[in-house]
Amino acid sequence: MQTKESLLIKNVTIVPMTKDQEMIEHGYILIKDGLIQEVGSERPAALTADQVIDGTNRVAIPGLINGHTHTPMSLLRGYRDDLPLMDWLQEMWVIEGKMTADDVYWASMLSMIEMIESGTTTFSDMYFGLDEIAQAVDQAGLRALLCEAIMETAGNGEERLQATIAFVEKWKQVGHSRITPLLSPHAPYTCSPNMIEKIVQEAERLDCAIHTHLAETRQEMTIIANEYQESPITLMEKTGLFSRPVIAAHGVYLSDQDIAILQQHQAGLIYNPKSNMKLASGIAPIAHLLEQGVRVGIGTDGSASNNALDMIEEMRFASLLQKVANEDATALSAYQTLALGTSQGARALGIDQITGTIETGKQADITLIDFDQPHLSPKNNIISHIIYSVKSTDITHTIVDGQVLLNNRQLMTIDKEKVIWHINEIKERLLS
Ligand SMILES: [Zn+2]
Incomplete structure (x- = not known):
């Protein structure tokens, strides 16, 4: 070896x-x-x-740490651009419903080429087809936190929860040094509080962390406020979500109370500047979150909303966007930004004992x-x-x-030409 x-x-x-x-x-x-x-x-x-x-x-x-992504979505790079999040998601879900396990494998391999070539060593992924992604991670040699996004609104919440529990149990038992399994409710607008409570209980039993999307768009804020008279963060606190280690992607819309909850529970908030810009979701208040002592990392989100998995580029966007948003050239300095992409990113994912x-x-x-x-x-x-x-x-x-x-x-670990050949073949079948 x-x-x-x-x-x-x-x-x-x-x-x-x-x-x-x-x-x-x-x-x-x-x-x-x-x-x-x-x-x-x-x-x-x-x-x-x-x-x-x-x-x-x-x-x-x-090594750079990509705190939030959906690796197989590289297959959908450039497929439906220039749409707002909720419309865009509907388009994505149609194609994703047709993807086979093999497609997931090759698409995640494509992403791993891009990540390795741009200096990323760890990524936190949320998708389906976890066994194929885990196989790709094992072969590629990267470090990964893997979870399947449970979307109750798709009508198969219970079945997917059982499948993802089996995945966590299997990979906990394997004890792979580079693969950490997690549980994931996709978002508060795709899972009921009941389902999230169930996921939290299972995470407790399995002793694993939880990765989710939180407070990403104004539309999400309105949906949750209308249905529960809460913010996504206060609603999640009531489900007990923050009793587990949490990786929360986005956090674009946060009240002082929300920020206090994130800080108090030491949740990891993952800032995805380029995806938030492209989907016109808004700007996460990162400079303020850091002042308040919230654990922050940086993610690319999936390649369908970015359209790259390049942490060098992402760190640049991360810093520049905070300067513009705060009208303050000192906001998110170069050193602070590099920390979010490395040491602080590891802390946000709860892996700072081993890497970062x-x-x-x-x-x-x-x-x-x-x-x-x-x-x-x-x-x-x-x-x-x-x-x-x-x-x-x-x-x-x-x-x-x-x-x-x-x-x-x-x-050294992936045959790039072979991967691109498979990707082009899948594109012809799935997207043409
Ligand atoms: Zn995402």
Whole structure:
């Protein structure tokens, strides 16, 4: 197994994203058994490893963490653009109803190519066809939190809940080091409070977290207010949702009371700026949430509403949108934004014990960026460049658990041509 080999990254600039250190120049990272064993500057001469990567002119950052996505939706990239969320969802659900397990597998593989090539090492996914997605994750080598969105309004809530419980039980038993199963009510407008209570009870019994969509559009706010005289967040609190670790996507419309609930329960709020912009959903009050101590991460959402799974691009949108929204150029600084894409993103997903920083004892989830580029010269400020200037094509290496998934821009675990061939075949059958 490649992961059991040792790996040394030398002569590299390291941005560890830890509390005590902003940057290590001429640094090295030694990895053994998938774990970061040593991080420092000035590599000891005797130090060697089975595999060595020369990091000259490169910057190492913790692998990027995509907090909210729907990987198989890459199949629907560009299929129905320029529609508001609720109309767009109806269009998506028609095609998704026709997708086979095989289609889900190849579409999630397509997404994993894009994520690996743009430096993402962990993603939190919500879809159906979980066994196929888990198989793709296992082969691709990424780290993933997986759940099936239960939509009671589709008329099969109970059946899907039982299927997703079976999935969680199976993957808990497998104990796969890179796959974490979760439960997921899709949203408060597609699941009744009764169903959500049931999901919370099961999450308690199975000891797993919950991933959901919350407070995404004005229309959702109106639906929930009319039906329950609550906000989505206060309604969810009443169902007991926040008694479990929660990953909540969007949070565009939040009152002070809602924000206090998120903060008090240490829920992870995932900011999806590009999807929120494209669907004209609104702007999440991220700068304010951070001031209030809410745990925030960044997600791309699915490729049908983005239309990419590129965390480099997403972090740039994340920062720029907060500056415009707050009319404040200091809002969401480059460093804060990189933290949301790495260390703070890991915290929002509840996986900060294992990933999100480059430090001894963490899993070796690392992304290398080639800084020998005209658009990254001069190197006035490395962290500023990462957020405002780096392109995802500057990513040379993506490493998860010490396994090199992208090596000098070569994919090591996925046959890209084969995946694209299958995707084109599915497109002809499903979308033409
Ligand atoms: Zn979503």
